[in-house]
Amino acid sequence: MLTLYYAKGSSALASHILLEEVGADYAVHEVPIQHGAHKEPAFLAVNPKARVPALQTPEGVLTENPAILNYVAATHPQAGMLPDTPFQRAQADALNAYLCATMHVAFAHKLRGARWADTEEARADMANKVAENLADCCALLEEHYIKGPWALGDQFTVCDAYLALVPLWLGKAGVDISAYPKLQAHSDAMKQRPAALTVMAIHGI
Ligand SMILES: N[C@@H](CCC(=O)N[C@@H](CS)C(=O)NCC(=O)O)C(=O)O
Missing domain, CATH: 3.40.30.10 (Glutaredoxin)
Structure with a gap:
């Protein structure tokens, strides 16, 4: 269990x-x-x-x-949530590592600045950079990493469950997802999946 x-x-x-x-x-x-x-x-x-x-x-x-x-x-x-070959699995790990260690951390600078800075001014500076940094992350994902319709192509994988967070981060940071057609399409496709919808409802999304 x-x-x-x-x-x-x-x-x-x-x-x-x-x-x-x-x-x-x-x-x-x-x-x-x-x-x-x-x-x-x-x-x-x-x-x-x-x-x-x-x-x-x-x-x-x-x-x-x-x-x-x-x-x-x-x-x-x-x-079938993991890709078949060792190379594709490593690609999935690389994308998930980016979401975890770069994009989520970039978002965390909005509300969790106290982890990194003690002064109000420094925290405000960091919060003011969040939208720009997330937009940079989106541009990179869009251009180099999202194959479409799912992250790694035709197969829905672990990466797609993780990418479900991106629209939330963008919404809270005031970044317009429609500027990124693959991410927008991914977000729309997630909302067609009953399992994802069930969980989003539990989370109040
Ligand atoms: N790298 C971790 C990040 C986990 C994380 O930061 N979770 C947040 C919620 S989104 C949290 O528990 N925050 C509580 C806090 O910062 O005090 C992961 O991907 O699981």
Whole structure:
């Protein structure tokens, strides 16, 4: 049995969508980060990094969206969420690493500036750069990484569950997704998938 620790509207959406897409047998445990629940001892015992998502598995807890996505895909091979060849799998890892370590972090500078700077002025400077940085990320994804209709081509994969976060980040940062036709089409296509829609509704999206 799997248990996903998540907060509504957070980046846990990606792992949540994949669990639903593969038809996993899983439970959910909401961690309302807006009330500081992720800093309570009960959750720190699950994830000492105080972040969602976290996935309780029979072998222990996994954190970080890319790791959770790969685990869920690998344990549900019938769903075909990983590409076939080692090279394509590495391409999927590269895209997910970019979303995790570059694009999500760029977005986090909007509300989480206190991680990096102590003064109001520095935090405001960082927040003011978020839209520009996300637009740069989108241009790169659009030009070099999204093959279409799904991230890696015809097959829906782990990357597509992660890319479901991009419209949220852009909306909150005031970046118009319609400037990026492949990302817009991807967002529209996600809304045609019953599993993704179910999870988005849970997250209030
Ligand atoms: N690299 C992590 C990022 C997780 C993360 O930053 N989650 C946010 C929600 S989107 C969080 O828990 N924030 C709580 C905080 O920063 O205090 C992943 O991809 O799983």
